[in-house]
Amino acid sequence: DGGITQSPKYLFRKEGQNVTLSCEQNLNHDAMYWYRQDPGQGLRLIYYSQIVNDFQKGDIAEGYSVSREKKESFPLTVTSAQKNPTAFYLCASSLGTTQETQYFGPGTRLLVL
């Protein structure tokens, strides 16, 4: 089955710690995205990548970093500079051309200890 997987489902972060969220897709999509979801605020774009080895900041990139070394993988690191990381993180992918449907993974919930 083609799809997007995210791991872990739940992640706990201690103060000052960097944590990495995994996102893998086997849809052969060029473009991948990371969103943050907070209650009542909808989705906000953190980073996106249209092609391997290239990525762009979204609306709320501060305190986050990404890499795109392989087409299938787009990991997100939440750094210690992100002071309010508690949220639901969603990864998505699309074929990459304009107006293509984005397909979402099941999400990772990040909690601060």
Next chain:
Amino acid sequence: GNSVTQMEGPVTLSEEAFLTINCTYTATGYPSLFWYVQYPGEGLQLLLKATKADDKGSNKGFEATYRKETTSFHLEKGSVQVSDSAVYFCALSDSFIRNQFYFGTGTSLTVIP
């Protein structure tokens, strides 16, 4: 700029009632419009889409018509079921800004037996 405005929730309906969730948009170009559904603790799933004016998207009994004259894409279903309880997101994809999606804040629907 681009934006999506959704009807505020939560919405509570009895089973078999008629559903309307309002969505209006502002766009600089000729966007595609989407409805996504999110069940508790899960990622977003595409419900339906429309790519040009007067198109009607439909899926699982849900419908929405792309109305350029009123810049709207309201979601409707004739008879809701308990299993339709979820959060619904309206979104647009701009034709000029590659891969950029704009989401509404979501509308929570609860259907009671």
